[in-house]
Each structure stands twice: as structure tokens, then as C-alpha cells.
Amino acid sequence: MTVSVRSTTAYAVIDTTLRGHAEYRDFQKGSMTRSDYSRWVESRFDELSGLGLDRDKQNLSTRFPLDDHACVTNALGTLAEDGLVPGADYPVDAFHEFAGRVAEEWDHGGRTTFIFPEEARLMFALTQQVRPRNAVFLGSYYGYWAVWALPAVAAAGGRATLVDIDEGVMSLAERNIAALGYSDVVDFVVADASEYARTLSDVDLCVLDAEGPLDAPDPDQRDKAIYYPHTRAVGHALPPGGLLVAHNVLLENLTGNAYFAGRIANNKAQFAKWSAHLEEFYDVHRVFATSEGVGVYRRNGLPCAG
Ligand SMILES: C[S@@+](CC[C@H](N)C(=O)[O-])C[C@H]1O[C@@H](n2cnc3c(N)ncnc32)[C@H](O)[C@@H]1O
Incomplete structure (x- = not known):
């Protein structure tokens, strides 16, 4: 089929x-x-x-995990042990109710997202624990990862800012988020994420998911290597304890699979500068082997000039 x-x-x-x-x-x-x-x-x-x-x-x-709920509570449990979140639970019924609304309302507009169900659930659950007051999504695409944070952002009386360089994906995000009733807690920004991040302050959650052009002349702007300039640019705005969350941190081969062996080698090469930067400016690093891989990092107290 x-x-x-x-x-x-x-x-x-x-x-x-x-x-x-x-x-x-x-x-x-x-x-x-x-x-x-x-x-x-x-x-x-x-x-x-x-x-x-x-x-x-x-x-x-x-x-694919065999059990999305177990995958998410295990990840939260690890983060709770590390002191990044207060606990490992989340409102499961509220998640199912919200997931039903997203499935019903969301218009992908002819685009495809590689945010997998357990990654959506992890964003929902993590933000329920963090209750972000100022969440920023750099390279938000059409908002399909960010949307899972919005119930917690709204409950915390906070704001979310979606940043993407592509006007088309941002207007799709705006329409979808309006349909779900969260427009009043979201700012939609069409801009280069590094440039915009330099204007930010007091960010408690920064989510990375940009992907630069594969043929960008500057290798730091290519594909997922772009996480390095984006993380540098936002560093000054994340106070000690602020969280950085990144999609596509796929670094663990779960089965000895040849395709992922190649992809992981490529990811390690792309992330070389980013990883060195994280070592210096983030004191907790956790990578969860979700379908595409999710990294969670805690900002240390060192000043970081982007
Ligand atoms: C294709 S999406 C990532 C897809 C996502 N992992 C998913 O599956 O839903 C990457 C986004 O990064 C955005 N992007 C690329 N370079 C950017 C930059 N310099 N500043 C902001 N956004 C950027 C692209 O416009 C695109 O919307």
C-alpha cells in the first residue's frame, strides 16, 4: 500500500x-x-x-519505541535524577485529549514532519514539568514540535516564540496554532535564527530543529551543523539552569543497522563544533534514542558570547 x-x-x-x-x-x-x-x-x-x-x-x-509512554517517563526519570525537572510524571489523559485535537485540526499543508509520536509526547511531558515562561523554537518549521509545548506554556502564563527563515512554513504554523486556540501565547518570527537569538533574553527553554541548505557555502550553516551557530547565538540568553533541547541527535545505533552506522558517522562529523561548545557551556548532557534522537542539555554559569 x-x-x-x-x-x-x-x-x-x-x-x-x-x-x-x-x-x-x-x-x-x-x-x-x-x-x-x-x-x-x-x-x-x-x-x-x-x-x-x-x-x-x-x-x-x-x-520506533514499543511503548511511547514508557519511553517518555524513562527519559523524564533520567532528567529528574539529574535535577533538570522536578519529576517524571505528566498528565496522560490531558496528553491524549490534546493529541486527539492535534490529529483532528492539524493541516500539514503538503509538508511532512519527522517529529515522531514519542518525540511529540516527550515535548508535551517535558514542558509540563518545566512550565516554561519563555520558550524559543529555532528552526520551528511549521510548528509541529512546538505545538506540544503550548498547553504547558499557556498554563505557566508564559510565551513561546517560533522562529524560522521560511515565511511559508511560518504562516502554516500560525494557521494551525490559531485553529488550536493558542495564538495569544505565541510569537511568530520569520528571521535567521542566529540573528534573532542575539536579541533574546531570559529564555528558559530553547528548542533546536533548524536544518541549513546542504550546499551552503559556510559549512557551519549546512544541514544540522547549523545547531552550532544557533546555540552560540542563544547562549547569552539562557540563564544557568536553562534548557536546550535538540531534535535529530541520533548518535546511538540500536541494532548494528548499516544505514544508521553511516548516518551516525555523518552526525558526529556535523556536530563536532556543536559538541565542543556544549562541553564548555552545558553541564548536563542527555541524549534519548527516540526515532530521530533528542538531546537535552543544561546551561552552566559560564558567560557565552555568541
Ligand atoms: C525541515 S525543518 C526540520 C524538520 C523537523 N525535524 C520535522 O521533522 O518537523 C528545518 C527548518 O529549519 C529552517 N531553517 C533553516 N535555516 C534556518 C535559519 N538560519 N534560521 C531559521 N530557520 C532556519 C528551515 O526553513 C526549516 O523550516
Whole structure:
């Protein structure tokens, strides 16, 4: 079965396409190991391509958690032990109610998001613990990760700022967030994230998800290497204890999968300057092996001039 990517998430495309396969269902219910499932996926490239899944989507299915709630509470538990959040719980019923509204209302506008369900849930749960007063999303795309923070931001009487260089994605974010009734707590900014971040102050949560052009002349602006200039630019605005959260921190190969071995090598190279900067200016580093990988970092007290 092929699925249109016009109005849905990458997860929905992958899940709908693979659901007809016993191996995927067995993996999902825990009766096939992740490693065996990964080997099956790697052996079926042509067949799965024929169903419309590229190599990235095929292999991402091997990273899906078996239990999103457990994945999120484990991550929060780690952050709680580190002292980054007060506890590991979140209002599960409220999450389901909100997830239902997002599924109903959200218009992807012909675009595809690679924010996976457990990553959306993690943003919801983490922000319920943090209750951010000033959350900033650098490279917000059409707001599909940011939206999960908005119930907590609104409850805290805070504000969220979405920043993206692309006017088209920002107007899509604006329409969607209006439909969910959160426009009054959100600022929508079309700008280069580094330039805008230099104007910020007192940010308690900064979320990174920009992706620069692959052919950008400056290697620091290419693809996810752009996290380095964005993090430098926002550093002065994050007080000690402020949190930095980043998508696509995929650094752990869960199954010895050849596709991810290559991707991880590429990520490590792209993140070299960013990692050195994090070592110097962030005193807690946690990376969660979600489908695309999520990093959480706590700002230390050293002054950082971006
Ligand atoms: C494609 S999205 C990331 C997708 C996201 N991981 C998801 O799956 O939903 C990356 C975004 O970064 C934005 N971006 C790239 N360079 C930027 C910059 N210098 N400042 C702000 N946003 C930028 C792009 O416009 C794009 O909307």
C-alpha cells in the first residue's frame, strides 16, 4: 500500500505502509526482537521501496519505541535524577485529549514532519514539568514540535516564540496554532535564527530543529551543523539552569543497522563544533534514542558570547 505524504506525518506514512507486514506487527508487539526486525528491513530494501518508503523511512521504523509512554517517563526519570525537572510524571489523559485535537485540526499543508509520536509526547511531558515562561523554537518549521509545548506554556502564563527563515512554513504554523486556540501565547518570527537569538533574553527553554541548505557555502550553516551557530547565538540568553533541547541527535545505533552506522558517522562529523561548545557551556548532557534522537542539555554559569 502506498500512502500520500501530502497531509500527514512521516510516522503515519511508515506505520500505514508497514502495518500489513507480519514482521512489523511482531516487532511492534515485542514478539520479534529489534535486531531481527532491523535485519528483515535491511533485507527488503527493493520491496519496501516499491511500497513508497525510501531508505530513511524504512530504517526509521526499526527505531520506533514499543511503548511511547514508557519511553517518555524513562527519559523524564533520567532528567529528574539529574535535577533538570522536578519529576517524571505528566498528565496522560490531558496528553491524549490534546493529541486527539492535534490529529483532528492539524493541516500539514503538503509538508511532512519527522517529529515522531514519542518525540511529540516527550515535548508535551517535558514542558509540563518545566512550565516554561519563555520558550524559543529555532528552526520551528511549521510548528509541529512546538505545538506540544503550548498547553504547558499557556498554563505557566508564559510565551513561546517560533522562529524560522521560511515565511511559508511560518504562516502554516500560525494557521494551525490559531485553529488550536493558542495564538495569544505565541510569537511568530520569520528571521535567521542566529540573528534573532542575539536579541533574546531570559529564555528558559530553547528548542533546536533548524536544518541549513546542504550546499551552503559556510559549512557551519549546512544541514544540522547549523545547531552550532544557533546555540552560540542563544547562549547569552539562557540563564544557568536553562534548557536546550535538540531534535535529530541520533548518535546511538540500536541494532548494528548499516544505514544508521553511516548516518551516525555523518552526525558526529556535523556536530563536532556543536559538541565542543556544549562541553564548555552545558553541564548536563542527555541524549534519548527516540526515532530521530533528542538531546537535552543544561546551561552552566559560564558567560557565552555568541
Ligand atoms: C525541515 S525543518 C526540520 C524538520 C523537523 N525535524 C520535522 O521533522 O518537523 C528545518 C527548518 O529549519 C529552517 N531553517 C533553516 N535555516 C534556518 C535559519 N538560519 N534560521 C531559521 N530557520 C532556519 C528551515 O526553513 C526549516 O523550516
